[in-house]
Each structure stands twice: as C-alpha cells, then as structure tokens.
Amino acid sequence: IKGSSDVKLINNNSYGINYSFFNDVKRYSLDASFLYIKTQKNYASQSEINQDFIFNNYFVFKGGDFKLGKLSLTNYIRKLKLATMIETQQSWTNNPIKINADNFTEIKNRVSLYKISGTTYFKKFCNFDFGYTYNTNQSEYNSVKSNSKTNELFVNVNHTFFKTWIAEIKSNYYYVNSDSYSFINALITFNPDISKFSYNLLVNN
Numbered sequence: 001i002k003g004s005s006d007v008k009l010i011n012n013n014s015y016g017i018n019y020s021f022f023n024d025v026k027r028y029s030l031d032a033s034f035l036y037i038k039t040q041k042n043y044a045s046q047s048e049i050n051q052d053f054i055f056n057n058y059f060v061f062k063g064g065d066f067k068l069g070k071l072s073l074t075n076y077i078r079k080l081k082l083a084t085m086i087e088t089q090q091s092w093t094n095n096p097i098k099i100n101a102d103n104f105t106e107i108k109n110r111v112s113l114y115k116i117s118g119t120t121y122f123k124k125f126c127n128f129d130f131g132y133t134y135n136t137n138q139s140e141y142n143s144v145k146s147n148s149k150t151n152e153l154f155v156n157v158n159h160t161f162f163k164t165w166i167a168e169i170k171s172n173y174y175y176v177n178s179d180s181y182s183f184i185n186a187l188i189t190f191n192p193d194i195s196k197f198s199y200n201l202l203v204n205n
Contacts, residue, residue: 011040027076039064039095046098061104064095081121089113097141110138129156151175164191 015036022029041062048055072087091111096104117131133152138145151174158168166189174181185204192198 010042012042013038013040027078029074031070031072031074033068033070035066035068037066039066044096044098044104047100049100059098059104061096064106065093067092082118083121084118085116087113087115105142107141108139110136112136126157126159129158130154148177150177164193165189166191 015038016034018031018033020029020031039062041060042064043058044061044064046057046059048057067090069090070087071089072085074083074085076083089112091109093109094106097107098104113133113135115131115133117129119129120127131154133150133154135150135152137148140146153173154171156168156170158166160166166187168185168187168189170183170185170187172183183205185202187203188201190199
C-alpha cells in the first residue's frame with residue numbers, strides 16, 4: 001500500500017481447467033475453460049463517507065473468491081468464405097468491503113456476456129466484420145441489488161487497394177439500459193512495401 005511501511009503479501013489459490021477441440025474436416029473448433037481463485041490473504045477497501053469528504057483506507061482480509069467460465073464455438077463455412085463465432089463468458093466475484101462501518105460486508109458481482117460474430121474472407125471484394133453482444137452486470141450489497149444491461153451491434157467494412165492501401169468503415173450501436181449511442185469511424189491506412197512506417201488517416205463522428 002502506498003505510504004505504508006507495513007505491507008502484507010497477497011496469497012491466493014488458483015485452479016483452472018481448459019478444453020479445446022478442432023475438427024479439420026468440418027472446420028469447427030470448440031474451446032472451454034473455467035478458473036477458480038480462492039483468496040487466502042488480500043487487500044480490500046474501507047471508506048468513510050460524509051457530506052464533505054471521502055476517506056479511503058485498506059485492510060487485510062481472508063476469504064472471497066472469483067469464478068470465470070468461458071465457452072466458444074467457431075465455424076468456417078468454406079463456400080461462403082465466412083467464419084462465425086458464438087461465445088459466452090460468465091464471472092462471479094465475492095469480496096468483503098467496509099463503508100461507514102466497523103464490520104465488513106460482502107459485495108457480490110455477476111457479469112454475463114453473450115456474443116455472436118462473423119468475418120468474411122473474400123479476395124476480390126469488400127470484407128465484413130459484424131456481430132452482436134449482450135452484457136449484463138448484477139451486484140448486491142447490504143441486500144440492495146442493482147442491474148445494468150448493454151446491447152452492442154457492430155458492422156465493419158474493409159477493402160484493400162493495390163496491396164498497400166486499406167480502407168475501413170467501422171460502425172457501432174450501443175443500447176445501455178434506456179439510452180442509445182452510435183459511432184461511425186472511417187480509416188485509411190497506407191503500408192508501403194519498402195518502408196518501415198505505415199500511415200493512417202482517421203475520421204470519426
């Protein structure tokens with residue numbers, strides 16, 4: 001901890017498992033993993049909040065854990081020159097925290113992500129990168145629950161000219177709880193064959 005002469009070593013126990021499978025004939029792959037971290041000794045925050053100031057401190061605690069699971073399926077459709085991916089990621093976090101109290105209270109957090117995406121690999125035409133992501137975040141502290149949801153749509157188009165010029169248009173649309181946002185970026189990249197440098201021109205809204 002910055003400014004402290006008494007520094008405790010962090011101690012965690014980690015356990016993980018991974019699985020991967022690839023079918024060359026049908027051109028698809030499956031990847032799965034799970035990670036579990038059990039906290040033996042770590043730092044957590046302690047806050048004192050009043051009308052004028054916020055005081056933050058840290059204390060050493062034992063307990064808490066973190067779980068992370070991932071699963072993805074990738075498939076390449078040769079006739080369409082298209083690769084698709086379906087994936088999900090789930091995480092659970094339990095950690096103690098002190099806010100205007102002498103005893104710590106556990107804060108729980110759950111994050112879920114679901115995504116489907118695709119990429120084309122044409123040689124003579126424009127290529128596309130597109131997908132949809134749905135993300136949720138749920139937390140609980142002192143029996144108070146909060147939730148947030150995010151939806152994202154993206155479509156990117158790129159094309160290579162004369163082997164050295166790449167033109168890209170990237171568009172993103174976000175729907176966060178009840179608000180929406182959209183972004184469009186245009187990028188031109190020049191990669192000379194005999195130069196160690198590349199050049200970019202970026203335009204965004």
